[in-house]
Amino acid sequence: MKTLLRVGIAGLGRAGQGMQPSELAAFPDLFRITAGCDVDASRRANLPPPFADATLHADFDHLLADPNVDVVSIATRHADHTPMAIRALDAGRYVVVEKPCALNTVQMDALLAAARRHPDHLFLRLNRRFEAPFQKVLQLMRGGLLGTVNQIKLYRMVGYCRRNDWMTVSSQGGGLFMNWGPHLVDQALQMLESPVVDCWADIRNVISIGDGDDHIKILLRARNGRVADIELSGATTLSGHEIEIRGSRGTLIYPVDGKIKMRFVDPDFAFRPLQAHAGQPPLQYGNFEEHPTFVEQLVDVPAIPGGEIWRRIHASIVRGEAFPVTLEQGAEVIRIIEQAYVASGFKPATAFIGPGKRPATAAS
Numbered sequence: 001m002k003t004l005l006r007v008g009i010a011g012l013g014r015a016g017q018g019m020q021p022s023e024l025a026a027f028p029d030l031f032r033i034t035a036g037c038d039v040d041a042s043r044r045a046n047l048p049p050p051f052a053d054a055t056l057h058a059d060f061d062h063l064l065a066d067p068n069v070d071v072v073s074i075a076t077r078h079a080d081h082t083p084m085a086i087r088a089l090d091a092g093r094y095v096v097v098e099k100p101c102a103l104n105t106v107q108m109d110a111l112l113a114a115a116r117r118h119p120d121h122l123f124l125r126l127n128r129r130f131e132a133p134f135q136k137v138l139q140l141m142r143g144g145l146l147g148t149v150n151q152i153k154l155y156r157m158v159g160y161c162r163r164n165d166w167m168t169v170s171s172q173g174g175g176l177f178m179n180w181g182p183h184l185v186d187q188a189l190q191m192l193e194s195p196v197v198d199c200w201a202d203i204r205n206v207i208s209i210g211d212g213d214d215h216i217k218i219l220l221r222a223r224n225g226r227v228a229d230i231e232l233s234g235a236t237t238l239s240g241h242e243i244e245i246r247g248s249r250g251t252l253i254y255p256v257d258g259k260i261k262m263r264f265v266d267p268d269f270a271f272r273p274l275q276a277h278a279g280q281p282p283l284q285y286g287n288f289e290e291h292p293t294f295v296e297q298l299v300d301v302p303a304i305p306g307g308e309i310w311r312r313i314h315a316s317i318v319r320g321e322a323f324p325v326t327l328e329q330g331a332e333v334i335r336i337i338e339q340a341y342v343a344s345g346f347k348p349a350t351a352f353i354g355p356g357k358r359p360a361t362a363a364s
Helices: 014-018 020-024 060-065 078-090 105-117 132-142 176-192 309-320 327-343 348-352
Strands: 005-010 033-037 055-056 071-074 094-098 120-123 148-158 196-205 215-222 227-233 243-247 251-255 259-267 294-299
Touching: 005 014, 005 020, 005 060, 005 309, 014 020, 020 033, 033 060, 033 120, 055 060, 060 078, 071 078, 078 105, 105 120, 105 327, 120 309, 120 327, 132 176, 132 215, 132 243, 132 251, 148 176, 176 196, 176 215, 176 227, 176 327, 196 327, 215 327, 251 294
Parallel strands: 005 033, 005 071, 033 055, 071 094, 094 120, 148 227
Antiparallel strands: 148 243, 196 215, 215 227, 243 251, 251 259, 259 294
C-alpha cells in the first residue's frame, strides 16, 4: 500500500471545507485532498488552500468514479450520511463518515452490512474521542486517585442562537443532539466502562426556529453502577464545566478552556473502620472523628494534533493497525441516541428516527 492517501470530500460545508482540510493539512506526507464534491456551485468556489489541486465535482457518482481518490469522506447533511457511505463502500473506496454515521438503528444495521461486505474500509469520524482534555481526563480517572468513580458529567454549551438552517430541521436529520450527541455519547461510553442498562432523557426545543431539539439532558446508568450525566444546550448564555468526574476519594473538573483541577483524599491517608450510630449528630455538619487530608492539583493538558483521528485512519489503512473507534462502538452510540429520543418523547425526532421507522434514505 502506498504511503500517501488521496482524499475526496463529499459535502463542502462547515465540516467539508472548514474542519477536515486543516486537519488533513497537518499530515502532508500522509494525505492529499485530490477531489471535492458539492451540488451547490457556490460551495465549490473559493475553497481553502488544501483544495488547490483538487478536482471539483457536482455529482457524487463522479467523485466515486474519480481514479485519483482512495478515501471518500462523507461530510454532507446528516440524512445523507448512511446512503452515501454505503455507495462509497460498494464503489470500493475507503470511507470516513461524519457523525452521525446513521440516524437510527435501522440505518446503522444497513451500514454495518455494507461494512461486512468491505472489511476494514469504514471509519467513523468520532474525532472528539481523541481530544487532548478528554484523553487526559480518561487517564487520570483510571489512575485511581479519585477512588471508585460513581458519576461522570459531560457538558457542552454551543452558544445562545436561534438557528434556522437545515441543522434545526428534523426531516434533514437536524437537531443539536444529532449534531453533538454522538461525540458526547461516545465519550460517555468510554468513561462508563460497562454496558448501559438504563436511559433517562429530556430533549426539547427551547429557542431553535426549526422543529429540531436544542437542549438535551440525558442520564445513562451502566451495569457497574456508574452514571453518566450528559448535557447539551444551544440555549445557554453561561458555560459550565465540560467534564466532571466524581469518585469515592475525590473530584475532577475540566472548566471550559481551563486546566484540569483535582481535589482528592491523600493516597497515604487510610480510612479506619467506623460504626454508624443513631445518636444526636454534632451541631456542625461533619464527622469529627475523622480528619482526612486532601491534595489539590492543577494538571496541564498535553497537546494532541487536531487531526489525530486522521493519523489513526492512515495507520489502519496503510499498516493494518486496529482503528480505536470500532463499528460496534459506533452502533452502540446510535442505539443510545435512539433510545434517548424515544425515552424523552420529543415528538419531531421520534416521528423521524424512532424504532421501526425506515427513512427513505435507509434503503438507498
